[in-house]
Amino acid sequence: MKYYSIKTIGLIALAYVMIGTGICGAGYDYIDITQPFLRKIPIAIPVFKKVYPDDATDRLSRTASDLLAETLDFTGYFKILDRGAFLVDMQAVAALANVNFHNWTSIGAELLVTGGGLVQGDQVEMELRLYDTFKEKMLVGKRYKGLIKDQRKIIRRFCSEIIFFLTGDKGIFNSEIAFVSNGTGNKEIYICEFDGYSPRQVTHLNSITLSPAWSSDGKWLAYTSYAKGKPDLYIKHLREKRGTVISKKGINITPAWVPNQFALAASLSFSGDPEIYLLTGTGKVINKLTQNRGIDLSPTWSPDGKQMAFVSKRSGTPQIYIKNIASGEERRLTFQGRYNTQPSWSPKGDKVAYSGMEGGRNNIFVIGSDGQGPIQLTQDQGDNEAPSWSPDASLIVFSSTREGPSRIYVMTAYGTDQRRLLALKGEQTEPDWSPGLVNK
Amino acid sequence: MRKKLLIHLAMVLVIPGFLLTVSCAKKTIRSETSLTQEDDAAAQAAAEKAREEELAEQRAIEEQRLKEESERMAAARDMFSSEDIFFEFDSAVLLAEAQEILRKKAEWLINNPEAAATIEGHCDERGTNEYNLALGERRAESAKAFLVDLGVQGSRLSCISYGEERPVDPAHNEEAWAKNRRGHFIIN
Numbered sequence: 001m002k003y004y005s006i007k008t009i010g011l012i013a014l015a016y017v018m019i020g021t022g023i024c025g026a027g028y029d030y031i032d033i034t035q036p037f038l039r040k041i042p043i044a045i046p047v048f049k050k051v052y053p054d055d056a057t058d059r060l061s062r063t064a065s066d067l068l069a070e071t072l073d074f075t076g077y078f079k080i081l082d083r084g085a086f087l088v089d090m091q092a093v094a095a096l097a098n099v100n101f102h103n104w105t106s107i108g109a110e111l112l113v114t115g116g117g118l119v120q121g122d123q124v125e126m127e128l129r130l131y132d133t134f135k136e137k138m139l140v141g142k143r144y145k146g147l148i149k150d151q152r153k154i155i156r157r158f159c160s161e162i163i164f165f166l167t168g169d170k171g172i173f174n175s176e177i178a179f180v181s182n183g184t185g186n187k188e189i190y191i192c193e194f195d196g197y198s199p200r201q202v203t204h205l206n207s208i209t210l211s212p213a214w215s216s217d218g219k220w221l222a223y224t225s226y227a228k229g230k231p232d233l234y235i236k237h238l239r240e241k242r243g244t245v246i247s248k249k250g251i252n253i254t255p256a257w258v259p260n261q262f263a264l265a266a267s268l269s270f271s272g273d274p275e276i277y278l279l280t281g282t283g284k285v286i287n288k289l290t291q292n293r294g295i296d297l298s299p300t301w302s303p304d305g306k307q308m309a310f311v312s313k314r315s316g317t318p319q320i321y322i323k324n325i326a327s328g329e330e331r332r333l334t335f336q337g338r339y340n341t342q343p344s345w346s347p348k349g350d351k352v353a354y355s356g357m358e359g360g361r362n363n364i365f366v367i368g369s370d371g372q373g374p375i376q377l378t379q380d381q382g383d384n385e386a387p388s389w390s391p392d393a394s395l396i397v398f399s400s401t402r403e404g405p406s407r408i409y410v411m412t413a414y415g416t417d418q419r420r421l422l423a424l425k426g427e428q429t430e431p432d433w434s435p436g437l438v439n440k
Numbered sequence: 441m442r443k444k445l446l447i448h449l450a451m452v453l454v455i456p457g458f459l460l461t462v463s464c465a466k467k468t469i470r471s472e473t474s475l476t477q478e479d480d481a482a483a484q485a486a487a488e489k490a491r492e493e494e495l496a497e498q499r500a501i502e503e504q505r506l507k508e509e510s511e512r513m514a515a516a517r518d519m520f521s522s523e524d525i526f527f528e529f530d531s532a533v534l535l536a537e538a539q540e541i542l543r544k545k546a547e548w549l550i551n552n553p554e555a556a557a558t559i560e561g562h563c564d565e566r567g568t569n570e571y572n573l574a575l576g577e578r579r580a581e582s583a584k585a586f587l588v589d590l591g592v593q594g595s596r597l598s599c600i601s602y603g604e605e606r607p608v609d610p611a612h613n614e615e616a617w618a619k620n621r622r623g624h625f626i627i628n
Contacts, residue, residue, distance in 0.1 A: 208605050211570055230600050231573060251577045251601055254570045272581065274574045295574040318571055341568045360566055385568055430569065
């Protein structure tokens with residue numbers, strides 16, 4: 001007779017327990033990080049429960065729950081279930097804690113967000129909870145207090161908690177997008193929130209102003225402007241009125257900040273030929289990074305700052321190369337297509353998005369930083385250019401002329417859920433996604 | 441016998457003839473002198489008038505010459521700033537026609553040593569904004585180098601790129617694009 005020793009049984013049991021808790025604890029069985037957008041998680045977000053039945057609370061309950069649904073929808077991870085299918089009226093539920101999970105699983109909801117809101121004067125109090133309906137347990141629960149005008153912040157903060165629980169990343173809700181718009185008659189820089197809300201004009205130079213670039217601490221913006229009659233590079237602190245202008249002879253363009261440093265790479269042509277230089281945040285040249293006849297521009301840094309991808313025409317047509325800063329070694333990244341520009345390195349480090357032109361049309365491509373791919377993400381819909389990654393590398397913002405005038409669009413990193421971010425007077429181009437911002 | 445007769449005849453005719461012409465001449469001299477004295481003023485006036493007319497005519501010719509000259513100069517100056525050079529897509533190479541136009545510009549610059557110029561490089565809307573800024577720069581520099589090779593001082597020429605930001609034709613077709621891929625010259 002064969003007996004399994006106590007030891008073996010014990011080890012097998014231990015293995016099961018570890019795997020079991022591993023899966024349940026970290027929450028990463030909700031979103032498959034290798035294919036996060038393949039299956040959207042059905043989530044139900046009913047109107048929040050009014051703690052008191054007054055008008056202000058009523059309004060809050062609706063706007064806050066709608067905003068929550070919109071914000072989670074933006075990520076592309078969820079399928080927001082239609083409230084018309086709900087079996088439960090949250091207002092009739094006695095207490096938030098009384099959840100009849102069967103009412104939700106039976107309509108297909110795997111996740112549920114409930115909230116209770118209360119308005120007192122100009123103050124608002126909200127309790128928000130995320131439930132797993134099949135496991136019948138609460139995953140995240142938070143209570144917030146603040147001014148009514150801060151309800152967007154509160155909702156976003158809770159969404160960050162949800163995403164952090166599900167993916168391990170804080171997400172994008174405290175980020176902003178800078179872009180160029182010519183609605184005033186001149187190209188100026190604007191900034192809006194990650195979901196396109198509250199756009200505001202940031203430069204008032206009444207000239208041609210282009211290619212905004214966020215520093216990795218989110219405090220500085222670099223851009224090119226013809227305000228003084230030629231393309232100069234401006235480095236401006238966003239809150240305080242200080243900065244530098246690099247106005248060397250020729251063009252001073254395509255700034256790209258080095259991660260976690262007060263330094264940036266840019267293409268300057270004062271030597272007679274556009275080359276990429278490394279500069280301090282105050283505009284002093286540290287180093288010359290490219291050395292060859294022909295155009296070199298559009299640098300973008302790997303998240304560890306050790307490599308830089310850039311565009312070079314050294315082989316005859318514009319292609320993307322990668323330079324290892326320490327060794328100085330340069331290798332070519334793109335071999336498909338005759339015109340590849342505007343590279344953007346994913347904050348996760350594994351991929352580079354870029355704009356490839358074929359047959360006169362531009363489209364967004366993504367290629368592995370090891371050269372694997374590329375995969376084309378847009379097709380047959382106008383010109384799609386200037387890709388920029390969200391700080392958690394889950395989304396890509398870009399410009400598209402699919403509607404006619406150029407507009408800012410967003411899509412998942414896999415090219416799904418392509419939708420317009422906002423539409424302002426004139427045309428919008430050249431978006432740049434900020435890092436996750438503190439103080440938001 | 442006959443010879444003697446002829447000689448006598450000739451003498452009969454000639455001598456009085458001489459006498460007569462002498463007396464006539466005398467008479468004429470007398471009348472010319474009187475004429476000069478009387479019509480001197482008139483003759484002088486006429487000569488003055490003729491001189492003035494000639495001067496006026498010379499002035500008129502000179503003015504006409506100057507006018508034509510300045511028109512020619514204005515036309516050459518105009519052509520310098522209105523005649524653009526054109527490029528092929530994604531290229532800063534100077535084609536034969538562009539080189540011809542640049543030779544004319546070099547000539548003008550050499551003939552007008554006090555003039556300074558700015559060379560603008562432009563691109564069509566295809567391709568990306570930043571890359572086109574760099575391409576426009578290359579186009580302007582390319583034209584400048586050619587002019588310098590023809591003897592124009594480099595310090596008189598400055599370059600600026602506008603990329604695709606300032607098209608002359610905003611349409612989205614090959615015809616418009618060809619017009620926008622240009623080098624444009626401005627007299628400072």
